[in-house]
Amino acid sequence: MTSGFFSGSLLKGLAVRVLFFLSLALMPIGLIAIVQTWEISRQNQTSAELSLLAVTEQASSAERRVLQEAFGAVDALSALVRLYRDDPVECSELFREYRNATRNYEVVGFVQVDGQMECSSSGGTYDLSERTWFKSAMANPIRAATTVDFGAVSRKPVTVVQVPVYEDDELIGFMAISIPADVIASEEEPELSLTPLAMVTFNAKGDILTSERGMDVSGVEMPENISLSVFAGTDTKVFFAENAKAVNRAYAVLPIVPDTVYALSVWPENTPFLQMDLSTRLSTLLPVAMWAASLIVAFWALNRLAIRHIRKLGRQMRRFALSRTLPRDTLSPSIPTELAEMETAFVAMAESILRDEATLEDSLREKNILLKEVHHRVKNNLQLISSIMNMQIRQAKSEDARFVLRRLQERILSLATVHKNLYQDDNLVRVDAKVLLEEVMGQLLKVGLGPGGHVKITQDFERISIDADDAAPLTLLTSEAITNALKYLPQSSHDARLEANLRLIGPEEARLTVTNSLGRVPSVTGTGLGSRLIDAFARQLNGQVEVEQTESTYTLNVTFHVPKTAKQIYDY
Known part of the structure; x- marks a missing residue:
């Protein structure tokens, strides 16, 4: 909390x-x-991405040069094949001379739509209708590059570059050039500031054409669960993904032959290009x-x-509230004007409060002195009345008259005891019930028992602070209860006993108990004056009266409310 x-x-x-x-x-x-x-x-x-793409472009410059020259050659030769395709011998001689002049290609030829290649640099007629690259070309006649593991003519790995040839808007075949793998590998690589982990080229279908680090390395470094075909048609792209070994890599993709062949480079995630500088x-x-x-x-x-x-x-302020101590030192002279005004107002208010409290204390002291004087005079007057009544008792002729006057005298003395305790205590609002009841009981026992009594007296009163308004009814109630108990005690038995105690039984609840042994059966009709007074005083205390009687004892219990604070008094 x-x-x-x-x-x-x-x-x-x-x-x-x-x-x-x-x-x-x-x-x-x-x-x-x-x-x-x-x-x-x-x-x-x-x-950073542009730098990575620039390095990728440099790293793929050899493949770019070979493939771009090859596509340029097939584009140029496709215009000539329309003129010479009807003469296979002359067409083959033309292609042979071109291949010998360039020395970069294995086979240069024209494949008809039926898969027959009659015009080629190798001469002769070849049936390519069952070749995978030819079937793919017929299904989708576009510029393309395909890797062939075993060439139909060269009998070795080659990369086939082909373009469709049309005449009068009708497909008549494909102009194709096969590039040996060693030609691409023999191209001189430029010096790079950084070397990629792997470098591959791939076609629009996602098939890898070349690999600078070998297929074993490239296969491991390729992005996991991502097909390269998704990058077809992409201008440039840099992305991060995990490779086959679940290691995060950076990948750079750019086209080296637009819409046909692409280069992809693989880089560590902590490549300097990708690291933020300071x-x-x-x-x-x-x-x-x-x-x-x-x-x-x-x-x-x-x-x-x-x-x-x-x-x-x-x-x-808190120090003043706790101990009414004025500030010993003021705030710094450099404080803002508003705070200085607040401090001045506080000091003035504190001094005013101290003056007012001193005045109130003087007034309260005077009132307490006057109130004590009132209680003292009331006590003296009650004792004077008691003395007069004592004289009257001695002059009374009948025992009943003396008994009535003595009971009245006891009640007056009980009230005098209350006022005596009030003016003797500095607290005029609360009274100690223990001191009050012990004094009242002492007076009653002195008069009620007389000399030679054999009654066992037990009294135990807790120190309970009660309101001054409750002191008189509690005292009178106790006086009536003790008097009734004394009246019914056995006269000759040595077992006669009288017990009186006051206990707290709750946070704000107390119980007065008076128990006496029985000499004669008391009246249980409740018509006696003592019983009526006990009930009246209990009502003034907002209490409940309970009587417990056996063959040998009589017990009176009075449970009443004891507020912890004084009752609110309104000055009207």
């Missing part, structure tokens, strides 16, 4: 609220800084640093100008 109160007070503090509103005020600037930081990060990311990291932290610095400066200024002075003024 204490920690909850502390956290609630902290959240309601001046510093927290000012910092909160300052954060709201800085929010637009912070948003602008965040947007600018995102823009810088995006530009840096773009620059300036980028600082720019990322700039909005947070600005916000934190602004709040620190604001808190420092607020604490120096206001909070510490307010706390000191608060401590002075």
Whole structure:
């Protein structure tokens, strides 16, 4: 509960609220800084991707050069094949001369739509209708490059580059060139600032054409569960994915023959191109640093100008509230004018309160003295009345008259005892029930028992503070109960006993118990004066009367309310 109160007070503090509103005020600037930081990060990311693509373009320059020359050759030869395809011999001689002049190609030929190749640099006629690359070309007649593990003419691995040939908008065949794998591998690689983990080229269907690190390495480094065909038609792209060994890699894709052949390079995730430099990291932290610095400066200024002075003024107020001590030293001369005015007003108010309290204490002291004097005079008057009644008792002629006057005298003395305790105690509002009842019971026993009595007396009263208004009815009730008990005690038995006790039985509840042994059976009709007085006094105490009687004992229990605080008194 204490920690909850502390956290609630902290959240309601001046510093927290000012910092909160300052954060709201800085929010637009912070948003602008965040947007600018995102823009810088995006530009840096773009620059890193462009750098990675540039290195990829350099690394694939050999493949680019060979494949682009091959596609340029088939495009040029497809125009000539329309002129010479009807003369296979002359067409084959033309292709043979071209192949011998370039020395980069294994076979240069024209494949008809039926799969027959009669015009080629190798001469002769070849049936290619069952070749996979030819079936794929017929199904989708477009520019394409395909890897063939065992060439139909060369009998070795080659890369077939083909373009469809049309005449009068009708497909008449495919111009094809096969490039040996060793031709591409023998191309001189440029020097690179960074070397990729793997470098492959692939066609629009996602089939790998070449690999600079070997297929074993490339196969492991390829993105897991991603087909290369999804990048067909992509201009450039840099992405991150896991390879076959679940290691995160960076991949760069760019076309080397538009819409036909693509290059893909594989890089470690921590490639320098992709790492943010110090300036980028600082720019990322700039909005947070600005916000934190602004709040620190604001808190420092607020604490120096206001909070510490307010706390000191608060401590002075609490000290004054607890001990009525005026501040020994004033706040710093450099404090703001508003706080100086608050301190001046507080000191003036404190001095005024001290003067008023001194006046009230003097007035209260005078009233207490007067009230004690009243109680003392009332007690003297009651004792005077008791003395007069004592004289009257001695002159009474009958025993009944003396008994009535003696009972009345006992009640008057009980009231005198109440007033005596009130003026002898500094607290005129509350009375100690133990002292009051012990004195009343002592008076009653002295008169009621007389000399030579054999009654065992037991009295045990707790120290219970009762209201002054309850003192008189409690005293009179106890007096009546003790008197009745004495009246019914055995006259000659040595077993006669009288017990009286007062106990707290609850937070604000007490019980008075008077028990006596029986010498003669008491009246149970409740018509006697003593019984009526006991009931009346119990009602004044808001109490309940219970009687328990056996063959040998009689017990009176009175349970009544004992408020912890004095009753509210209204001055009308």
